[in-house]
Amino acid sequence: xxxxxxxxxxxxxxxxxxxxxxxxxxxxxxxxxxxxxxxxxxxxxxxxxxxxxxxxxxxxxxxxxxxxxxxxxxxxxxxxxxxxxxxxxxxxxxxxxxxxxxxxxxxxxxxxxxxxxxxxxxxxxxxxxxxxxxxxxxxxxxxxxxxxxxxxxxxxxxxxxxxxxxxxxxxxxxxxxxxxxxxxxxxxxxxxxxxxxxxxxxxxxxxxxxxxxxxxxxxxxx
Ligand code: BG6
Ligand code: MG
Numbered sequence: 613x614x615x616x617x618x619x620x621x622x623x624x625x626x627x628x629x630x631x632x633x634x635x636x637x638x639x640x641x642x643x644x645x646x647x648x649x650x651x652x653x654x655x656x657x658x659x660x661x662x663x664x665x666x667x668x669x670x671x672x673x674x675x676x677x678x679x680x681x682x683x684x685x686x687x688x689x690x691x692x693x694x695x696x697x698x699x700x701x702x703x704x705x706x707x708x709x710x711x712x713x714x715x716x717x718x719x720x721x722x723x724x725x726x727x728x729x730x731x732x733x734x735x736x737x738x739x740x741x742x743x744x745x746x747x748x749x750x751x752x753x754x755x756x757x758x759x760x761x762x763x764x765x766x767x768x769x770x771x772x773x774x775x776x777x778x779x780x781x782x783x784x785x786x787x788x789x790x791x792x793x794x795x796x797x798x799x800x801x802x803x804x805x806x807x808x809x810x811x812x813x814x815x816x817x818x819x820x821x822x823x824x825x826x827x828x829x830x831x832x833x834x
Contacts, residue, residue, distance in 0.1 A: 615796075615828045616776040618715055619766045622726035622749075624657060624782035625800050625816065626708045627738055629728075632695035637668060640688045646672030658783025660727050660756045661685050689730075696730060699737040707817025712743055714821040721745045723766040725779065727756060746770050757785040760793030767793070778827070780816065781809070796831050 623629045634653045641648035648668055656664040665685050669676065676684070715722050723746040724731060731749035735741040746769035748762050755761040767777050779790035782800040787809045790797035798813060799806030806812050810831050813819060 613775055613832065615720060615778055615824060617721040617723060617745075617767065617770050617772045617778070618824075619723045619725045619748075619763055619777055619779045619790075619795070620708075620712075621658070621779070621781045621783065621786050621800075622724055622731055622734060623728055625780050626705060626724075626740075627699070627703055627734060628705060629696065629699075629734065630657065632692055633664075635695060636688050636692040637664065639691055640665075640684060641668055641672070644668075644672060644674065644684075646674070648672075658727060658757055658781075658785045660750070661689065661729070663756065693730065693733070696734055696737060699734065701739045704738050704740065705815060705817075707815060707819065709740070711816050711819050711821075712740075715824075716743075718821055720824075721770045721772060723747065723770055724749065725762045725766045726750070727753075727762065757783065758788035758792055760789050763790055763793040763795055767795075778824070780819075781806075784808075796827070798827070 620626055634650060638648055646668060648671060652671060655667050662685055665681060712722055722744055724744050726749045729750035731747060746766050748766035753762045753765050763779055767774050774794040777795045779795050779797045780800060781787050781790055781797060784805055787797050787799055787806050791808060797809045798811050799809030800813060800815060803812040811827060
């Protein structure tokens with residue numbers, strides 16, 4: 613079995629958008645009189661837009677009706693989009709481009725598997741949209757991680773079997789989604805939080821094609 617595709621989560625793996633999500637959620641929480649901290653923001657990683665709002669409302673002990681919730685998420689998103697509209701290629705996380713170019717040279721397909729409905733906008737702003745062979749995101753996938761749908765959709769778009777795919781993920785729910793898809797997973801971040809991943813690194817700057825080949829050998833590929 614060979615690695616034929618690498619599927620990347622976007623937020624926290626290729627770009628650091630968590631800070632913009634935080635600023636936009638913080639503004640909403642302040643407006644609602646909810647005390648929302650950077651530590652609370654950690655709970656929102658990899659979580660869908662509506663589920664994120666629900667976590668914040670739970671912190672503030674608030675239970676608005678569905679219509680109000682939809683309004684609050686679109687308000688937050690409009691502020692978030694103002695931030696990401698100003699993103700530049702300098703915001704691509706270190707090592708990401710170099711590794712992706714190495715994969716392409718080695719004929720390994722590259723795809724995005726993200727919950728974000730703003731994926732296309734972000735990829736366009738940081739000017740890497742054309743690098744990917746497939747993009748599965750919150751617009752063509754509906755079941756949230758840890759459901760494997762987003763990664764299976766990306767693999768399906770590439771026409772590559774799940775066992776030939778490696779996922780790069782920074783969220784615990786994302787690591788679980790990769791394993792639920794029958795894929796190998798490299799966690800990006802804390803080894804403690806991402807303990808279920810086959811390997812954990814601090815960032816894509818720690819990855820290269822040789823390390824991927826070593827990973828291939830170690831984790832059940834021939
Ligand atoms: C994930 C982020 O990638 O996308 C979450 O980690 C975010 O924090 C989710 O809530 C949905 O993003 P968006 O852009 O559709 O609101
Ligand atoms: Mg992420």
